Amino acid sequence: MYRIQPVQKPYAWGSLDRLQSMFHLGDECGSRELAEMWFSGHRQSPSTVQLPDGSFQEVPTLIRRHPEEMLGENASHLFGPVMPYLFKVISARIPLSLQVHPLDFQARAGFNRENALNIALDAPERSFKDTLAKNEMVVALEPFTAAVGFAPPNVQLRLLASVPHPVAQSMAAILAGNAEALVGLPEAEHRRDILDAMMPLSAITWPESRKRIFRAFATAITAPSESGDGLEAALRGLSEGMDPQAYPAIDNALQAARAFPGDPSVLCMLMMNPVRLDEGESVYIPAGTPHAYIHGTAAEIMNNSDNVLRAGMTAKHKDIGNLLHSLNCLPGSPIDPSNTPFGILSTQYLVTYRPHVNEFMLAYGHVDDSSSSWAIVGRLVRRYGELLQRLRPQTLLRQRVQLPRRGPRVLLCTEGAIRCSNAEESVELTQGEAVFIPSSDGRVEIRAAEHHDDGHGSDETGEPHVMSDVGKGSYLLASTPL
Known part of the structure; x- marks a missing residue:
């Protein structure tokens, strides 16, 4: 496991205090708005990890040098020696741009076209930063509002x-x-x-x-x-x-x-569907879907792409022609990836979000010394009513979904303190701290930072599970579903 440092993105629509407080930045940001924190293997804004010898290395370099160790055999063969996803925490103080993410063919054509025109990758007028389509998913960390797709x-x-x-x-x-x-x-x-x-x-x-x-x-x-x-x-x-x-x-x-x-x-x-999410609720936004985030703080995960086509509500570059060529005009309800069949509520302390893509998934979990269920799970039960009422806690425990045991993972502590352990080492994380977990580390256990180790880190089948002990903490785990 490697401690990983997020990349700060100080956009004008960002919060004046929310991310600064969550990541304990103090005076580091001054009075500027902070919009996004990237846990990134994207070549334009890579995160750094701390190696065992105390030195630092950018995530793309680490993966390129050890692809199967970092990504696992399946992800390495499917995606090549690159991070498959880009994981962020975002906080919107005011609405941000009305935008669409390009489709695959549009991204490839646009990237090559802008290269041929010698537009620098970091130029303000550049729309295509890479050749990838961008599907993305949002999980609210507090009440979060947005507009997604056509009503x-x-x-x-x-x-x-x-x-x-x-x-x-x-x-x-x-x-x-x-x-x-x-x-x-x-x-x-x-x-x-x-x-x-x-x-x-x-x-x-x-x-x-x-x-x-x-x-x-x-x-x-x-x-x-x-x-x-x-x-x-x-x-x-x-x-x-x-x-x-x-x-x-x-x-x-x-x-x-x-x-x-x-x-x-x-x-x-x-013209668009208003989306109102409470903590733990989610929405999936396929490429081509128009959307705008209005207000709130959330986790966001997507393909490893920074391609954005903007139509309005921004001072940044607008690319209306390319946006309209990628626009999906089919009306439809927003997609909730935590709901069946897109994902499964797995235990009283863990919710998984798994859209139908190979690049990414998220888990939002909680460890606590009490025996009561997590408040977020209670809200989801109320939201989905009859469906989840049938899945009583005992049933949920029998149908437990495991934390991913392979693939590149990023674990972020969002509240309190947690401890992440594998067979070789154990790392304690407090709010705002994160680790990159290589595929070669295998299965991990996540428990409260202050704990009594009773040796029961697996259920009766020998499979790992999240343990709750003395203390409490919440976390996000980004991963591939492979």
């Missing part, structure tokens, strides 16, 4: 039609199929041709309803910026007379309008 078309239409603003009215007219009202221009058909030219080649198979969603979304993100607070004023009275279920979407749009006055792309919040 049902009738919901989009009802909300947009209620906004007394010309761009919103044009978007509503598009969704309703009223082409003549497109953006209020006399040359409506010409405008429609412009929007349709932005569609990806796959749009040839789309139904008309999906094309309308594309046109409405494209109308908002290509509309010129405005001066003043007209957008916010138009949104302010929207909740009156609305179904209370619409309030979260309206609130997302209002928060975005306050953070980015005059940016018409905030109206896209009314």
Whole structure:
């Protein structure tokens, strides 16, 4: 096991105190916003690990020199000598950009195209930092809000039609199929041709309803910026007379309008599913899915990629053309990877999150000296109701899901203190500290930092499990599911 240092990302939307407190940074950050802490094997922002001799080495170098030892045979053969995932803790004080992550073919083509244009990898106008698609998953560490994917078309239409603003009215007219009202221009058909030219080649198979969603979304993100607070004023009275279920979407749009006055792309919040997560709840965001994080602190894990295509709600580079070519316009509910069949609630003290990808999974766990169940598990039981009520604690213990025993793992202590042990060594971690666990270390046990070792680190089948002893602590374990 190697102690690993996260890479700090001080973006403007970040928290002024949340990550600073969690990672005990003191005056290290000064008064700047801190948005993300990366536990990273990405070549543009690599973390460092401390080797047994006290020296430091970047994660990509360590993996490149010892691929099978670090990654395991399966992951090494499947992904090559690179870290398969990028693990972060993020904290949003204000909404951040409306964005889409590229699909595989789009990422490869974009990366090679920008290389051919001699755009530096760290240039602000660069969109493609690598050749990978980026699927990502978020697990809330506190109440967390976001907008993810497209809501049902009738919901989009009802909300947009209620906004007394010309761009919103044009978007509503598009969704309703009223082409003549497109953006209020006399040359409506010409405008429609412009929007349709932005569609990806796959749009040839789309139904008309999906094309309308594309046109409405494209109308908002290509509309010129405005001066003043007209957008916010138009949104302010929207909740009156609305179904209370619409309030979260309206609130997302209002928060975005306050953070980015005059940016018409905030109206896209009314087209998208509002997501409200309590601690331990999660959402999975496949490549191509439009999304924006609004507020809160969460763990985030994704393919080992830093590719982001932005449409609005940002001062950073926007790449609207490439974003629209990757955009998935199919409406649908957000995907919860902790829910069956995407994952399994495994014990009273451990929740696993496993979407249908080979690159990553997460476990969120707790060790405690008490016999009571973890509060997060109780909330999940209440959320999923009948499904989990049938899985009583005794049943859950019999159906225990093991912590990953192979593959590259990053273990982060999020609260209190924990101790991680394998057959050779034991490491104590306090809040904000983390270790990189190579595949060659095999199975590990995670228990409270202060413990009475009774020698019972396995169940009756000989399999390892999380032990709770004196003291308490919480942790996140990032890994591959292989």
